[in-house]
Amino acid sequence: MKVVSYLRVSTSRYGDSGLGLDAQREYIARAAEQNGWEIVTEFVDKASGRVAIEKRPEGSKALDMCKQLGAHLVVAKLDRLSRSAHHITRLVEEIGIEFKVATMSHATTAELNLYAGLAEKERKFIRQLKKDAMPPLVRSVNIRDAAASFDPLMFGPTAENRKLAAVAVSNRVLTFHLEVRPHIQDCLNAGLTTLVQIADRLNSKGIKTSRGGIWSATQVKRVMDSLELKF
Incomplete structure (x- = not known):
């Protein structure tokens, strides 16, 4: 399965909740190895988790890449994607992007x-x-x-x-x-x-x-x- 890696750090401090870029990459790389995912590219944003991913500069590019390649978006932890449950639901139901979370790699979309x-x-x-x-x-x-x-x-x-x-x-x-x-x-x-x-x-x-x-x-x-x- 092809995946697009997406990393995010907060504007208020480096690595929201202590999760920096290197740690995010490690989580995603480990999950990709364990699950046979092919990481095709990586996008990195410095943006608040309260902003929807499609409105972030690199986030919008990551979504476009997923659509072009038919790939899943993968993040290290769920809060790297968004802190809003509404934004996360919209990502699948309205924008049409499937995603994976490295720390919960086998979790279903519903979970x-x-x-x-x-x-x-x-x-x-x-x-x-x-x-x-x-x-x-x-x-x-x-x-x-x-x-x-x-x-x-x-x-x-x-x-x-x-x-x-x-x-x-x-x-x-x-x-x-x-x-x-x-x-x-x-x-x-x-x-x-x-x-x-x-x-x-x-x-x-x-x-x-x-x-x-x-x-x-x-x-x-x-x-x-x-x-x-x-x-």
Whole structure:
């Protein structure tokens, strides 16, 4: 399968979420090798994730190339494509471009759309939690700068704050499970038959748990139960 590699860094800082160009290239190259993709060319943008890809200088060129070659667009992580679930849905349904995500290379379009929607919802919850919990004095002085380092529960863990935080955590867990699902499915397809074997395989591939640690049989079971995956 031919793919067009697309990389994006933020205008506000180099590599949004710490994901720089070299790291993006490595993710895409590894996924291409594992899945037999042929990378035909690469495009790089310095643009905000809030701007639709077709409105970015290099993004529009990447889409045109995909159409010319009948190729898929591939990004390292979903937020390199867009931070808007609407933009991602439009890419397939209206613009007609199929895409792949290197860190979720076996995920279907439907799964990627679901992941994008959940990630967007989580960001909105967190922004609202910060806004509701922030003291009026802080809001009136400099809300943008204060929000960047503000702890929403610093001024009282109210019932509403707890509710918002619980929903955000729940969404984060579910999005992580969707992200790791293809890797666990690969283990099952490879004939692994125990939780320990799957944990060892995930660890050997450098895939981290949701907290950035190594996998154990118990953690694998918890995720498999959530996703209703069975041996």
